[in-house]
Amino acid sequence: MNATPLTGTLDPDIIRAQLRLGHAADVAEMFATLPPAEAAGLLATLPVKRQAELFGYLPPPAHTAVAVAMRREHLARLVSAMSHDERADLFRDLDDDHREALLPALAQAEREDIRRLAAYAEGTAGSVMTSDYATLPPDLTARAALDRLRVEAPDRETIYDAYVVDARRRLLGVVSLRQIVLANARASMAELMRRDPISVRADAPRKEAANRIARYDLLALPVLDADDRLVGIVTADDAMDVQQQEATEDFHRVGTVSPLAEGVKSAGIFLLYRARIAWLVVLVFGNLFSGLGIAAFEDTIQAHIALVFFLPLLIGSGGNAGSQAATLMVRALATDDVRLSDWSRMLAREAAVAGLLGLSMALAVSLVGIVRAGPEVALVVSLAMVLIVLVGSLVGMSLPFVLARLRLDPATASAPLVTSIADALGVLIYFGIATTLLPLLL
Amino acid sequence: MNATPLTGTLDPDIIRAQLRLGHAADVAEMFATLPPAEAAGLLATLPVKRQAELFGYLPPPAHTAVAVAMRREHLARLVSAMSHDERADLFRDLDDDHREALLPALAQAEREDIRRLAAYAEGTAGSVMTSDYATLPPDLTARAALDRLRVEAPDRETIYDAYVVDARRRLLGVVSLRQIVLANARASMAELMRRDPISVRADAPRKEAANRIARYDLLALPVLDADDRLVGIVTADDAMDVQQQEATEDFHRVGTVSPLAEGVKSAGIFLLYRARIAWLVVLVFGNLFSGLGIAAFEDTIQAHIALVFFLPLLIGSGGNAGSQAATLMVRALATDDVRLSDWSRMLAREAAVAGLLGLSMALAVSLVGIVRAGPEVALVVSLAMVLIVLVGSLVGMSLPFVLARLRLDPATASAPLVTSIADALGVLIYFGIATTLLPLLL
Numbered sequence: 040m041n042a043t044p045l046t047g048t049l050d051p052d053i054i055r056a057q058l059r060l061g062h063a064a065d066v067a068e069m070f071a072t073l074p075p076a077e078a079a080g081l082l083a084t085l086p087v088k089r090q091a092e093l094f095g096y097l098p099p100p101a102h103t104a105v106a107v108a109m110r111r112e113h114l115a116r117l118v119s120a121m122s123h124d125e126r127a128d129l130f131r132d133l134d135d136d137h138r139e140a141l142l143p144a145l146a147q148a149e150r151e152d153i154r155r156l157a158a159y160a161e162g163t164a165g166s167v168m169t170s171d172y173a174t175l176p177p178d179l180t181a182r183a184a185l186d187r188l189r190v191e192a193p194d195r196e197t198i199y200d201a202y203v204v205d206a207r208r209r210l211l212g213v214v215s216l217r218q219i220v221l222a223n224a225r226a227s228m229a230e231l232m233r234r235d236p237i238s239v240r241a242d243a244p245r246k247e248a249a250n251r252i253a254r255y256d257l258l259a260l261p262v263l264d265a266d267d268r269l270v271g272i273v274t275a276d277d278a279m280d281v282q283q284q285e286a287t288e289d290f291h292r293v294g295t296v297s298p299l300a301e302g303v304k305s306a307g308i309f310l311l312y313r314a315r316i317a318w319l320v321v322l323v324f325g326n327l328f329s330g331l332g333i334a335a336f337e338d339t340i341q342a343h344i345a346l347v348f349f350l351p352l353l354i355g356s357g358g359n360a361g362s363q364a365a366t367l368m369v370r371a372l373a374t375d376d377v378r379l380s381d382w383s384r385m386l387a388r389e390a391a392v393a394g395l396l397g398l399s400m401a402l403a404v405s406l407v408g409i410v411r412a413g414p415e416v417a418l419v420v421s422l423a424m425v426l427i428v429l430v431g432s433l434v435g436m437s438l439p440f441v442l443a444r445l446r447l448d449p450a451t452a453s454a455p456l457v458t459s460i461a462d463a464l465g466v467l468i469y470f471g472i473a474t475t476l477l478p479l480l481l
Numbered sequence: 482m483n484a485t486p487l488t489g490t491l492d493p494d495i496i497r498a499q500l501r502l503g504h505a506a507d508v509a510e511m512f513a514t515l516p517p518a519e520a521a522g523l524l525a526t527l528p529v530k531r532q533a534e535l536f537g538y539l540p541p542p543a544h545t546a547v548a549v550a551m552r553r554e555h556l557a558r559l560v561s562a563m564s565h566d567e568r569a570d571l572f573r574d575l576d577d578d579h580r581e582a583l584l585p586a587l588a589q590a591e592r593e594d595i596r597r598l599a600a601y602a603e604g605t606a607g608s609v610m611t612s613d614y615a616t617l618p619p620d621l622t623a624r625a626a627l628d629r630l631r632v633e634a635p636d637r638e639t640i641y642d643a644y645v646v647d648a649r650r651r652l653l654g655v656v657s658l659r660q661i662v663l664a665n666a667r668a669s670m671a672e673l674m675r676r677d678p679i680s681v682r683a684d685a686p687r688k689e690a691a692n693r694i695a696r697y698d699l700l701a702l703p704v705l706d707a708d709d710r711l712v713g714i715v716t717a718d719d720a721m722d723v724q725q726q727e728a729t730e731d732f733h734r735v736g737t738v739s740p741l742a743e744g745v746k747s748a749g750i751f752l753l754y755r756a757r758i759a760w761l762v763v764l765v766f767g768n769l770f771s772g773l774g775i776a777a778f779e780d781t782i783q784a785h786i787a788l789v790f791f792l793p794l795l796i797g798s799g800g801n802a803g804s805q806a807a808t809l810m811v812r813a814l815a816t817d818d819v820r821l822s823d824w825s826r827m828l829a830r831e832a833a834v835a836g837l838l839g840l841s842m843a844l845a846v847s848l849v850g851i852v853r854a855g856p857e858v859a860l861v862v863s864l865a866m867v868l869i870v871l872v873g874s875l876v877g878m879s880l881p882f883v884l885a886r887l888r889l890d891p892a893t894a895s896a897p898l899v900t901s902i903a904d905a906l907g908v909l910i911y912f913g914i915a916t917t918l919l920p921l922l923l
Contacts, residue, residue: 062679064696189663198659199641199700216658217640221631237504253725254506256718258641258700275717276698279724283695286728287812293735294808294896295801303813304823311834315805316841319870322801323845329793337786344779347789351771351904354793359737359764359897363757366736370729371745381746392753399758403765428761454736454896455801462793 058085067096071305075101075108083113091120094129100301103132115144118153124169124277127156131166156271164248165241167281168262168271173201177211177229181222188216200259200272203232208268210261212236238263241270246285250375252278289373292450293366295322318455325459329354332466339474345412346473349404349420354465356400357427358458361435364389365452368439372449382440386433393432397425415480422476423469430468431461500527509538513747517543517550525555533562536571542743545574557586560595566611566719569598573608598713606690607683609723610704610713615643619653619671623664630658642701642714645674650710652703654678680705683712688727692817694720731815734892735808737764760897767901771796774908781916787854788915791846791862796907798842799869800900803877806831807894810881814891824882828875835874839867857922864918865911872910873903 058066058081070078070093082090082105094102094117106114106129118126118141130138130153142150152170159165173191175184188198201219203212212232222231238261239248252260252275260278262271273281288298295318299306306314333340333350340346368385371377377385401421408417435457439449500508500523512520512535524532524547536544536559548556548571560568560583572580572595584592594612601607615633617626630640643661645654654674664673680703681690694702694717702720704713715723730740737760741748748756775782775792782788810827813819819827843863850859877899881891 062697064698185662216662220627220658220662253718253721255504256506258717275700275721276695279695279717279721282721282724283728283816286725286732287816290728290732290735290812291808293732294805296805296808302818303809304819304827308830308833308837311809311830312837315802315834316838318805319798319801319838319842320845322797323794323842326794326797327849329797330790333793334790337789340789341783341786344783347779347782348772348776351775351796351908352765352768355764355768355771355897355901355904356761358900359761360757362897363736363738363760366732367738367745367753370732374725374729376744377746385746388750388753391750392757395750395754396758396761400761400765403762407769455797455804455900458800458897458900459797462797466793 055084059089063089063092064096067093070105071097071101075104078105079108079113082109082117087116087120090117091122091125094121095125098302098305099128099132100305102129106133107137111140111144114141118145119149122169123152123156123171124167124271127153130157131161159241162245163241164239164243164245164262164273165271167245167248167277168241168273169277170271172259172272173198174204174208174269175201175214175228177203177205177227177232179228180224181219181226181228181231182224184214184219184228188219200257202261202269202272203228204269210236210238210263210267210269213261236261239273240265245273245281246373248273249278249281249285253282254375285373289369289448289450292448293369293453295319295453295455318453322455322459325456325463328463329459329466332463332470336466336470336474339470339477343416343473343477345416346419346470348411349408349416350466350469352404353420353423353427353469354462356424357431357461357465358454359431360393360396360428361431361457361461362454364393364432364435365438365454365457368436369450369452372439372443379440379443382437385436385440389432389436390429393429394425396432397428400428401425415477418480419469419473419476423465423472426468426472427461427465430464431457434460434464497526501531505531505534506538509535512547513539513543517546520547521550521555524551524559529558529562532559533564533567537564537567540744540747541570541574542747544571548575549579553582553586556583560587561591564611565594565598565613566609566713569595572599573603601683604687605683606681606685606687606704606715607713609687609690609719610683610715611719612713614701614714615640616646616650616711617643617656617670619645619647619669619674621670622666623661623668623670623673624666626656626661626670630661642699644703644711644714645670646711652678652680652705652709652711655703678703681715682707687715687723688815690715691720691723691727695724696817727815731811731890731892734890735811735895737761737895737897760895764897764901767898767905770905771901771908774905774912778908778912778916781912781919785858785915785919787858788861788912790853791850791858792908792911794846794849795862795865795869795911796904798866799873799903799907800896801873802835802838802870803873803899803903804896806835806874806877807880807896807899810878811892811894814881814885821882821885824879827878827882831874831878832871835871836867838874839870842870843867857919860922861911861915861918865907865914868910868914869903869907872906873899876902876906 156170173188199216200213202210203214204210212234213236214228214232218231237251237255239251241262241264248260259272259274261269262273264270291298297314299314401424404424405417405421408420438452438457442451443449539547598612615630641658642655644652645656646652654676655678656670656674660673679693679697681693683704683706690702701714701716703711704715706712733740739756741756843866846866847859847863850862880894880899884893885891
């Protein structure tokens with residue numbers, strides 16, 4: 040039911056049967072582990088439709104590697120059989136030399152289709168759409184529509200919604216296969232179709248396309264150009280992949296890892312190094328501020344060395360509360376649960392929640408303070424705790440909004456970034472209070 | 482194209498038209514902001530099918546509130562019209578009194594269907610499945626199947642795959658509407674169907690169902706009981722919601738926020754307080770260890786007060802590198818990109834990446850060290866940096882695996898937890914090296 044145990048078995052007949060009949064996702068996983076030349080050779084033994092199906096499931100680094108290892112005529116046959124969005128993705132990932140070598144071997148119409156789909160910038164709705172869909176004129180009857188769909192027989196994923204367009208390809212409505220099957224045979228598409236369907240612009244972020252498919256429970260979302268002409272569709276299964284990838288990217292950003300071009304398992308050491316070093320260095324500066332803050336209060340520290348004991352506790356709590364607040368907002372903004380205009384409402388509520396959190400933490404830390412360093416230090420530590428948790432939370436909560444307003448990715452408000460800022464502020468608040476209050480108390 | 486501006490407009494005719502014709506997701510969003518009694522009253526003015534459609538899009542806190550505000554007969558009519566999974570979800574969320582009040586008003590078959598679906602534990606594949614699907618016997622012809630689907634006409638989402646079952650409801654295969662439409666009218670289901678379809682057990686985690694739908698690009702996934710009998714299906718749009726919710730929960734866990742029962746926007750102050758306070762308190766203990774570590778080295782610190790300046794920088798970098806490593810592994814485990822058995826391979830690679838990161842950071846920090854505190858301290862700080870980044874990274878990378886092995890959620894390996902552990906270890910490494918080396922060097 041899960042990955043087939045292809046690699047373990049040695050009987051060539053069984054392997055051959057699995058290659059033909061196993062689920063393409065499972066077989067492709069096995070192909071991705073083979074040396075590219077071997078994978079290309081093994082693929083060549085299969086029917087071209089099956090090859091195209093398997094190829095669609097190969098992850099990005101493997102699919103280009105295998106494509107490059109193929110003979111040009113073999114690759115051209117395979118590309119002709121692939122689904123339109125997958126071959127455009129492959130084309131986008133190939134280098135210039137291989138593109139130029141591939142194009143002349145394809146039919147004119149395919150060349151244009153690939154060029155058109157591959158032209159949309161990475162990350163846009165256009166870059167994840169396919170041109171595998173059926174269009175129908177508005178005056179067609181249900182019976183004629185069914186006959187036409189039977190003949191055109193496009194991909195399984197794209198037959199369930201057909202698009203009604205006028206002579207200039209402007210989208211008039213959507214009609215489902217179910218409606219066509221259930222309708223009176225003489226009803227026209229114009230009568231059956233749902234008008235003003237949900238759609239997306241080709242240059243909108245791909246995340247917007249995925250969010251709309253999720254929100255409106257669609258099987259496919261039509262993609263329009265600036266003149267309202269239908270240029271493609273995004274299917275639900277591709278939207279699910281987009282959603283998964285976007286969540287992974289946000290996850291990584293919040294953990295200060297730059298987005299990876301491939302999966303963690305296959306990524307090389309230097310790719311991982313590059314994805315991590317930049318933020319580690321940037322955060323050094325945040326930590327240097329904390330260090331400078333501490334150095335500025337060296338006299339206070341030397342006079343009351345017991346204060347140092349509470350330092351990790353206080354600045355740690357501020358950073359943790361701030362990370363919590365940032366995490367909640369980053370995810371809420373990514374899923375459209377919260378919008379930019381909600382900032383002031385969210386700020387007021389965060390102040391209330393953080394105030395309660397700060398008071399609880401202050402209560403806990405005051406007991407430790409009395410036992411370890413006497414009531415004066417306990418008072419300083421408790422006061423600092425309330426303020427540090429409050430300030431850390433408000434910074435953590437606001438940073439994603441500020442970044443979004445500046446048209447940067449809110450997920451850049453990572454836990455470590457918020458922690459660094461909260462640490463530096465925490466040092467100032469703690470030693471500031473201590474320097475002011477302790478001479479008065481002691 | 483996005484949320485309709487329902488609340489801004491005042492013309493009752495326009496409002497009425499929007500209520501009937503606007504997309505259910507948008508109208509439901511507006512309903513969720515109304516007082517429950519008002520929402521119940523407004524719903525009652527609409528056709529019952531439309532009510533059921535809107536109700537399916539209401540978020541959990543609003544759907545129970547509005548249901549409770551309805552007259553019992555009204556709720557019973559609405560429940561009968563709702564899709565099977567949505568009414569089971571509602572039933573699961575109602576308190577016992579309201580359940581008991583509702584059940585007698587329903588037909589026998591509906592009562593049993595609701596009880597059966599609601600019986601699956603929250604978080605299982607069974608809890609997100611629906612019983613809205615078509616089954617066909619293996620000897621039915623394509624023409625007869627089409628006629629039967631026309632008559633049964635179940636929900637749009639569930640007609641595209643029909644399930645071929647034997648007399649005991651054991652799943653034999655899946656046949657798509659497209660296949661039935663395209664097939665020779667006399668072909669039997671047994672000939673057309675795809676055998677051994679991908680399926681999931683009712684008691685498997687719902688995440689597994691969603692991951693399978695994403696991996697195999699399915700429109701719906703059949704759910705089987707322990708005897709291989711078909712008991713329901715999970716549809717792609719529900720899988721997308723599951724994927725989104727699971728990603729949000731992991732996101733929150735990594736940010737040390739306990740999973741929230743509702744969205745951040747509607748969650749109350751005390752719900753948010755409860756979701757955050759537990760981890761903040763737990764992390765205090767981590768920070769206390771760091772404080773105790775620092776206190777143990779008070780003599781070294783007093784002798785070389787310049788060491789304090791580098792403290793936030795060093796322990797911060799260890800925590801940050803550890804958070805990065807943990808983030809990568811938590812997400813990779815959640816998306817099945819990495820499995821438990823990959824641990825040793827991942828550990829070796831992490832050691833290489835972290836070694837490079839540590840050396841780069843040590844180089845940077847040694848320059849600051851020489852300028853600020855002379856070559857001896859610079860040497861201590863550089864050595865400590867390499868070790869701290871390496872140890873932090875290996876802890877951060879391994880913790881998700883350890884948690885998964887203990888059958889706990891890997892996402893509990895949050896950035897702040899890893900940071901706390903790395904901080905405490907960092908203090909020991911830093912001052913340990915300083916206490917050992919500085920007397921020899923100075």
